[in-house]
Amino acid sequence: MTNEPGPAGLSGSELGKQRAGRFAAGFVESGMKVGLGTGSTVHHTMVALAEKSLDIACVATSRRTEALARELGLRMITADEAGRLEIAIDGADEVDPMCHLVKGAGGAHTREKVVAEMADKFVVVVDDSKLVEALGAFGLPIEVLDFAPGIASARLEALGAEMVTVLPERSDGGNVLLRVMFEVIEDPAELAASIKAIPGVVEHGLFLNWCVARVIVGTSEGQVRQIFPPH
Numbered sequence: 001m002t003n004e005p006g007p008a009g010l011s012g013s014e015l016g017k018q019r020a021g022r023f024a025a026g027f028v029e030s031g032m033k034v035g036l037g038t039g040s041t042v043h044h045t046m047v048a049l050a051e052k053s054l055d056i057a058c059v060a061t062s063r064r065t066e067a068l069a070r071e072l073g074l075r076m077i078t079a080d081e082a083g084r085l086e087i088a089i090d091g092a093d094e095v096d097p098m099c100h101l102v103k104g105a106g107g108a109h110t111r112e113k114v115v116a117e118m119a120d121k122f123v124v125v126v127d128d129s130k131l132v133e134a135l136g137a138f139g140l141p142i143e144v145l146d147f148a149p150g151i152a153s154a155r156l157e158a159l160g161a162e163m164v165t166v167l168p169e170r171s172d173g174g175n176v177l178l179r180v181m182f183e184v185i186e187d188p189a190e191l192a193a194s195i196k197a198i199p200g201v202v203e204h205g206l207f208l209n210w211c212v213a214r215v216i217v218g219t220s221e222g223q224v225r226q227i228f229p230p231h
């Protein structure tokens, strides 16, 4: 556990994000190909990577991340150019005790899942407000084709969704983004498989723990601890 004093003015959650994000940059070495997630926590990782002036090549999970990374002077390549990644670092919206995740508040979960799967090590960075006993309360982001979002929504309701909201923004791929409320997600693997089987669903924001190497948690007191999935 590390416990560095925090800069004045950072809220507990923001301090936790900064600590976790910067800690993860310590896993990156020159020569690596690195997947960069999307969001305010991994933002801190990117700033720390730029400060270290490493010789790395990065793959971005969103246009937003790509723009920030270029601004910071990080070298960018496409996912196809990379092929494999030594490491990918990304945030999450919920983390359960088994290290299953809900992701996608930034609407980037489809590209994030591709990049996580490409990586030898997928490292998750969160502040401690993201730790939950069971997934669900945040709502599950789901990307669907704009051909028939109403049909996809009806299929999701048949799976037990209590509320399906169509978000005003689109994904980077131009698809429709839904936020779907399931009361409590008792069995993430079963729900993930059921949602994936709905025609028109491009990707959902459930990330099962088989893809997670470790979760780095920054606390509101400025400490960092790590959680490992049971595999």
Ligand code: 5RP
Pocket (backbone or CB within 6 Å): 037, 038, 039, 040, 041, 042, 090, 091, 092, 093, 102, 103, 104, 105, 106, 107, 108, 109, 112
């Ligand atoms: C974007 C994501 C983000 O990683 C997630 O929303 C966490 O964001 P933040 O670090 O800003 O709390 O999945 O699609």
